[in-house]
Amino acid sequence: CPGRQEMQNSLKQVQKLLSAHEASYLQSLRTLKKKINLLQGTAKQPARANNNTCPKLDAPANGRKLGKVLTVGHEVHFLCDAGYELVGSESRICQESLSWSGQQPLCRDSNECASAPCLNGGTCVDEVNQFSCICAKGWAGATCQSPVPTFAAAGALPAATTGPFVRPSRCTQVQGTTHCTCEPGYTISGRDSNTCTDIDECELFHNGQAGRLCLHSCVNTPGGYRCTCPAGYNVTRDGRSCKDIDECATRQNNCTRDQMCVNTYGGFQCVRVDCPRIRNATYVKTSPMRCERNPCPVDNKACSQAPNSFSYHYLSVVSNLSAPRVMFRVTAMRPMGDTLRFSLLGGKQARRHFTVQRSDRQTGQLMLVSPVQGPVTLEAEVEMSELEKRVQLGRYITKVTMFVSQYEF
Incomplete structure (x- = not known):
């Protein structure tokens, strides 16, 4: 049997060996910790x-x-x-x-008065999306363009021949000959040179060489006419055409706080953008018109195949817009794969009015292929897919809603 001294020597050797292993183990831990910190720092940079x-x-x-x-x-x-x-x-x-x-x-x-629309010394008053004129004495009309009638002395006319559309003529004697004239907007009534009757400009110039007097509706007035517009429009400064009232900018709408007001020709639409609900994927709104997919679990293939984002756009157009015409473009900001594919989603209505074409490698465009008679609302979805060696990397959906007005101007 080994003696006591030999046992003590053996224990001391074992103790030294364990101390060496412990020191080596601690050094390995410090080295590993440094590598982990280095990897974490590298991972944080992107x-x-x-x-x-x-x-x-x-x-x-x-x-x-x-x-x-x-x-x-x-x-x-x-x-x-x-x-x-x-x-x-x-x-x-x-x-x-x-x-x-x-x-x-x-x-x-x-400033609607910037172009000085009031004539003959009239004073312009700027209003919201329109103006009004305070006319000088002797002038009248929307832009003070018509003189106020002043009548020369004439015999009293029968009651049946007086009124706003009938005026007495102005007659003068020149070398024994009587000359009678009418104020602007009136004409001598037949053989009776003492009576002037109103000219119906709306009927007379309805289809003249210079086109219709009014692009929408004409109302005959004593000595003149005025153009009117449908609800949601104001008469333009030239007095003939119509311009849309922006109910969203002028706050003439009833949209709630959780809705967005979209101005349309002749009206407005209150829209609310809600992120889609898709099985196996969730979305969060990152801007008023965009929803993006939350990160997918590593083993959830169905989630990774769902669209990466949905964006929403609203267009306002007039009725019978000429076609073919580009309505919207979708462009990849930073493509990751080697191929981009654009396609039109939706049912028969979308495919009857729209098609999708590629304008360059990174851009697809939504085309209107036939004129549309309003009022109507059309919807189309453009899908952009990123591929790498024919393997799908991501899908992006752009939803375009088009509000077509009832009128063409």
């Missing part, structure tokens, strides 16, 4: 790059800004308050260069 944002945009004076997300690919929209018009970009996109597309917009006072 994340910081992805979190880079474009500079913050301010709302224009006398206007509003819609959209708070400042990362690449997101849009910010601008609106002006009532009585102001937008000058510059209506929407701006955060680009890969971390700069905004377009130019910073301004809200300019839409």
Whole structure:
């Protein structure tokens, strides 16, 4: 049997061996910890790059800004308050260069009196999306264009021949000959040179060589005429055509806070953008008009095949718009695969009026293929798919809603 001294020597050797192993183990742990920290630091760098944002945009004076997300690919929209018009970009996109597309917009006072529409010394009063004229003495009409009648002395006319559409003529004696004339807008009534009757300009010039007097409706007035427009329109400064009233900008709408007002020709629409509900995938709104898919679990293939994003756009067009015509373009900001594919989704109605064509490698365009008689609402969905060696990497859906008005002007 080994002696006591030999046992103590053996134990000391075992203790030294264990101490050496412990030191080596601690050194390995420190080395491993450094590598893990290095890997974590490397992994965080792309994340910081992805979190880079474009500079913050301010709302224009006398206007509003819609959209708070400042990362690449997101849009910010601008609106002006009532009585102001937008000058510059209506929407701006955060680009890969971390700069905004377009130019910073301004809200300019839409002074309807800037072109001096009131004639013959009339005073212009600027109103919301229109103007009115205070005419000088002796003039009348929407733009003070008509002289107020002044009658020369004449014999009293029978009651049946007096009224706003019948006037006495102005007669003078020249070398024994009587000459009778009528004020503008009237003509001598047959053989009776003492009576002037109103000219119905609406009937006389309904289909003249210069076109109709009024592009919508003409109303005959004593000595003249006036043009009228349907509800939702105002008469333009030339007095002949009609211009749309922007009920959204002038706040002449009943949209609630959770809805967005979309101006249409002759009216408005209150729309609410809700993210879609799709099985195995969830979406979150990243801007007023865009929803993006939340990250998918690694083993959830159905989620990864769902669309990556949905974007919503609303267009207002007049009735019987000429076709074929490009209505909307979809462009890939930063394609990841080797192929982009564009296609039209939806039923027979969408395919009857629309088609999708490629304009270049990264852009597809929604085409209107036939004129549409309004009023009607049309919807189309454009799908953009990214492929790598024919394997799908992502899908992006753009939903376009088109409000077609009843009238063509």
